[in-house]
Amino acid sequence: MAFIIALAQYPIDALPDWAAYQAKLTHWVEEAAAGGAALAVFPEYGAMELASLDPATAGDLQGSLASVAALMPQVDGLHAELAARHGMHILAASGPVLVDGLYVNRARLFTPDGKASYQDKLMMTRFEAEEWGIAPASAVGSPLRLFETALGRLAIAICYDSEFPLIARACVEAGVQLLLVPSCTDTPQGYWRVRIGSQARALEGQMLVAQSPTIGEAAWSPAVDVNHGAAGLYGPPDGPKGGDWRLPANGVLAMGEMDRAQWLFAEVDLDVVAQLRAHGGVLLARHWERQPGAAPLPVVEVVDLV
Template identity: 70%
Template sequence: MTRFTIAAAQYPIEALADWDAYVAKLTGWVERAGAGGAALAVFPEYGAMELASLDPATMSDLRGSIATVSALLPQVDALHRELAARHGLHILAASAPFQRADGRFVNRARLFAPNGKVGVQDKLIMTRFEREAWGIHGGAPLRLFETVLGKIGITICYDSEFPLLARSQVEAGMELLLVPSCTEAALGYWRVRLGAQARALEGQCYAVHSPTVGQADWSPAVDSNRGAAAIYGPPDRGFPDDGVVALGEMDASQWVFAEVDLARVADLRADGGVLNARHWAEQPGAQALPAVELVDLR
């Protein structure tokens, strides 16, 4: 499959009355993505932090909320796995703190395939807030996921601002980059947006940006959320002049849909107006790239 529809979420962080409220919310979002024809639904970074509201004792405690959400991940992932199978689509779940065996927490995204397989990508580079205030650590390795839709990479929020990560995925064959984000101010949103667009330009590929939106004053972690979901491509033949394939309304709660055709990625890399992906190697130091682990979700 080279041509399919993607749904990118502008996902609102909300206080939840109970677990059933979360199930109803997530189920409704996935159902609307499926009804819009999506084969891939992309949720944002730290969208799972709304689950901290289920424990009033820790919801307003920065470190305590991490442990609360991490403990719920087995239930959260079981729900995503069931929804992906029921609706026959791939789902990038909203990332969440995950506690490793060594006791440290990482920021983990999970990609669910309809066949039940799951791929995991941890955020590699932490923002100042994550490392200085929240105690979230960088994870590894960098991965590329082979799916029936194509080769999918994930760079979580801040990671998208570091070009060698996505470039390593491009070298491994990436056609589609997912960029889930959580930014409290418009300037943070623009940093991630510009990073996503630059990665689409350099790699001659699609980049899908999904942010959190809305106010959650009860949370010390995700209290303010700004952004607009989008699907970007390289500004070249067959794409819009500005590379913006689809763009949502700033700060609205919504899905943003776009049809993509990964055959265009191959065409541009072979014979585009420019050949950014091929000519990357002509830069001094271009071969100093991190390793990429391939994961088969087919």
């Protein structure tokens, strides 16, 4: 299965009203569709720009959570409509959702035929846990999921989650071929941690990993005030044993320009994943269990979005 993926390098903007957000998102999705994308990926916490719609709470961490969470049903309705209109899968920018009195960081995946599901962030950064009060997925009983889609088997590792190999490994054991990594990092070091983690997960799992970051400055927001990053599509630096082709020597299949608002378009060929796992020069996905101390991981919940 081969298709075009569009990875957003998405700027956080101060928006005057809902119509401005609707126009911005519609324009971004239209650009992705014009580029032939079958899947458009938006970043972690991109939804926090909606806090600007309520100036009274935009500068307050807890107030911004409440104001954005209240808008999420409306946000999801817009994404669902755009996915159907353009015949596209869309991973919406993650944002806060209130579950049983706790805020989680939720990324939602929409299909062209009206189906949808979500992944809540599993691992909290120090800022999220110590200052912002975002709860991990486990606090609300939300599992790690595999999404069976018309494009292939996908999973989502939200930013910091990509830095933990056992999360991605559980996805690999469940059959994931493409890992989506929406990210939000306020320093170049943070960006490189997520990028290095993403490339390591591609290597270990012999799969493709796609990263989409927030970019730019939003001084009005204490949550997403500074954003650095570049989108990238990564794979293992390998090729079939005895084959006449290889993935790039550094594993980078496509790379955006640092800190520039743009879509990064790239071809995703999931047949490559199957070939590498069966015939690669190395077989990391298969040989994982040979490591000292390796053990089977918990079963990932499978969501059918076909």
